[in-house]
Amino acid sequence: MKRIIVLLFLIYSVSVLSQNVEKSIVLIDIDTNLPIEDVTVFIARTKQTLLSNAEGKATFVLKGISNIQITHSSYNTVKLKSTILKEKENFFYLKNNVNGLDEIIVTKKHPQKILNELVANSTKKLTIPARLKVYSREFLKLNGNYAYYNDGLMNFQLYGKDKNLKNNILVEQNRSYGLVNDEIGSDALGYNLNNIMENYYGFKYLNPLLDVGSKKKYEFLIKGYSANSDYNLMVVTPLESEKGLLDDYTILYDRTKKLIIEVSTIVSPTTLANTKDKTTVGSKNIYKSSFKAIYRIEGFGYYLIGSKEEIGFEKIDKKKTTDIEVKNCFVITNFNDKNFTYKESEVFKDKTLYNKKNTILTNYWDVSGLTSTDEEQKIIASIENRE
Secondary structure, eight states: OHHHHHHHHHHHHHHHHHHHHEEEEEEETTTOOOBOOEEEEEETTEEEEEEOTSSSSEEEEEEEEEEEEEEETTEEEEEEEEEGSSSEEEEEEEOOOSSSSOOOOOOOOOOOHHHHHHHHHHHSSOOOOOEEEEEEEEEEEEEEEHHHHHHHEEEEEEEEEEOOEEEEEEEEEEEEOOOOOOOOOOOSSSSSSSTTHHHHHHGGGGGHSSSGGGGGHHHHHHEEEEOOOTEEEEEEEOOTOSHHHHHEEEEETTTTEEEEEEEEEOHHHHHHHHHHOOOOOOOOEEEEEEEEEEEEETTTTEEEEEEEEEEEEEEEEEEEOEEEEEEEEEEEEEESSSSSOOGGOOOOOSSSSSOOOBBBBOOGGGGGOOOOHHHHHHHHHHHHHTO
């Protein structure tokens, strides 16, 4: 009788471990009690990467036992076993290690030259060929109201190198809700999927800083990084005498490996305050703009794991002014250095997903790599119900 009981217990245990179990990790700052956004959660068993949302939450499906790594540039790395995730929603408190007193580093080379070397080396070291499973999401607001939403799950195949980088895209699933007026134009919507990886893998958003003439427009500063002794932080800001709309930049990099870890930009408040509004028909008056890209070093691999962009502007037309806000995100949920096979007819060649017919096979957005916040879920449902 005991043997039968033991056998039944073993069968039950194996069955439980083989089931797909949805779990959530919520990351909270131990000092402020506020959620931590953009924390990387790496599931070793499935090699899935997730980013925590504005609520500090990352949701994934776990099959069996796995090691989990939690990383953020401002916090200590946490490694844990999935067996400690007893609840459906599990809270972890992290200590922020940035003390705000990072020392300024004096270098023999001008920081602008160091940045050029960082970009050149990072571009060279990014793992190519590569297969990236990508979750893309976009919100559009018109005159203060949410008008359009889309997201999709795609596979990017990267090949070539440096300036000759190319990619093919296969769309697994996608959905679009809401209507966009013709007057807005497709250029106001989303990433250009045809060249987005060229931009990220060539660090094109840093181009304004790479020309020698940028030394006369920007102040470059390098600091140590208290949260991680392996990193330095480069801060680049426009000089007060400069005219036109320019960005503030922060570039976090591994000073030994000379690889870029994070890039953030935000339109400089100084230049924004000094910029006069345009009145010409068809012009755009930008009032906010931000960008962030995060890269991961994993063994010999080095690849993009996520990006976020947000822009707000007023478009001037003959009879009216339209306020437009676009918010996009891009999460690489899985990375592989192996090619995938496909037919040429399956390759997606449009610039955006917004005019592609909906293809919904599963609730892919629930375990997409970026969980929607409660507020975002309400917005999506509201836009969907208008159709």
